[in-house]
Amino acid sequence: MNNFHYRIPTEIYFGKNQIENLKNITAFGKTVLLVYGGQSIKKMGLYNKVKSILEDCRMNVFELGGVEPNPKIESVRKGVDICKKEKVDVVLPVGGGSVLDCAKVIAAGAKYDGDPWDLVLDGSKIAGALPVVTVLTLSATGSEMDEFAVISDMDKNEKWGTGSEYIKPAFSILDPTYTFSVSKKQTAAGTADIMSHIFENYFTNAEGAFVQARFCESLLKTCIKYGPVALNEPDNYEARANLMWTSSLAINGLLSLGAEVTWCVHPMEHELSAFYDITHGEGLAILTPVWMEYVLSDKTAEKFAQYGENVFDLPKGKNPMETAKEAISKTREFFAVMGLPATLGQLGIDETHFDKMAEKAADGLETAFVPLTKDDVKQIFKNAL
């Protein structure tokens, strides 16, 4: 197990009607920037509820609506401008990971003199941030409890993840009932995103991180059990609750600390989203089994076999390579059951930009679970067609 520093300052109010605890936002000041996406929070009555609580608390409320999936740097800039002009004290995103990510970089940008894109390119430039309080409506990115944010500049076909201790939310409200209205497509994509976060941590070369590996398997089993339930019974509280809590635990540091590894499927997918603005989780579901097959070797077979045995209950003690292959098949089958696409072709993606995408994605992957070059990444993209 590697040395680590565990620090998860975010508090979570989890469960039905926890929105009442939003009143605790007053600890951070009087002026709030409410950040949200489209109409869904209005349709479900959450927008009015939030506004009414803020009103009861006599907060001054400014708003930034219309934050898009794969949030754009332009939205961040708008939010930063409001924060600076109106002397905002606290940023309150209400929505899914895109809204939260946008708000987190707004919070950092409010304390930064230059263009916030600098902070996306280099998280170490974040030297402070307004406090962020989140209300989550989609189980996927884990942004409600972590230090990360992913922002795109579509003009440049760039999508980057940034991170800083300063943008960990102060507290987050996780009410699984808010996810009852999430569409089948987004439920499936969200589950694939959660699973990919777990995979990124699970397939590590760090030695002796036994606890972390077992926790990864626990969370993968949770996704596999409850993903299809949530798909078929959208208002199944137990399923939505387990997926929601799993989304936070998958990426808040619990799985990675002591077992650090360079993520590799996420950087590849970010290139897909940057060039084609597709749904992140769909891209991940396509790339994950292809990546698994590509890196499977005598050297990695044991780890993939362990995955199959401990997550899919495949029989123990068989030939590791056979079990590994079956585990990868099971992964592919699971994504199919979730109705997720299996090929890039299904999303209208062809080879056009593979060269450029592979070059960008491969930057840094020499320290991944299995090191990957530009040519490797390009081949993975091709295998995913």
Added chain:
Amino acid sequence: MNNFHYRIPTEIYFGKNQIENLKNITAFGKTVLLVYGGQSIKKMGLYNKVKSILEDCRMNVFELGGVEPNPKIESVRKGVDICKKEKVDVVLPVGGGSVLDCAKVIAAGAKYDGDPWDLVLDGSKIAGALPVVTVLTLSATGSEMDEFAVISDMDKNEKWGTGSEYIKPAFSILDPTYTFSVSKKQTAAGTADIMSHIFENYFTNAEGAFVQARFCESLLKTCIKYGPVALNEPDNYEARANLMWTSSLAINGLLSLGAEVTWCVHPMEHELSAFYDITHGEGLAILTPVWMEYVLSDKTAEKFAQYGENVFDLPKGKNPMETAKEAISKTREFFAVMGLPATLGQLGIDETHFDKMAEKAADGLETAFVPLTKDDVKQIFKNAL
């Protein structure tokens, strides 16, 4: 899954040489009360190391040594007196759970006008505490990351657990190498204590807390894998590291939040320790399988079978009662492998005080996984003879 409020403010510096981060204690003030037990931290050089770091930081250091296992209220009172007289800013226990628990109640007592025993009897009376920074030398109680402390008054044969948000440590240093010198007996007892914390959370009637149950199984598997390794190879870093991190995760809220249940084996063991001053973990190892057998019924068989299947890899799909019984046997066998005692007789305990002990232990157990009366508890004690 029940509603919950997740708040784990304690930071952890985990791994080799993390003691260097002790310098961060200066954030809490200039005057520190160093709390420790016997000679072991001096023998291993940790005492000198800590003193030298505090000196480098120009801290004023007061000391309270000689804190006993099953820490006594008299030690707490001594510490509180020093804190009040010397205007101590921060309390620094260096040792195992007993030292940490003692220090946590000292920290609370320093901010309380009456006798600190009041705070042991009623944690809600804790309305503030000095910051606590811990350096851990024994994997067992999880006190380094939780809100609990257990203090005894041997004159009254009383041993009670108290708890408060205020006594959660600010940060803790967990260096597994400090546990290399822990004796076989204490290694075994510590492992039994960790496992008991997990069992107390695992055997719950809360519905739908799937993530929490899988996490419990992950940590139990860790204890079962690494407990014997640590026993036979005391300086096996991987084993000590996994046990140490498991001790913290078992009781910091991760397993219990959303799946709350009344603990029942711990209260029973506290009566043993209060009357006989035995090693806590040994008492737990004796009572746990006896309790399991006592509460096993058609109603609970499925949960025990699940435990057997998921922790001991017993074959799935067999008759639940048979699997449950095998799981309990496996538990007993594991404790035997760890060299732990199996009967109260081995510890010199007879029926003398069972009546009084059962009466005190049963108070509140009507809400346990299987509700227990005074007569039930008495019978469990008898079955453990």
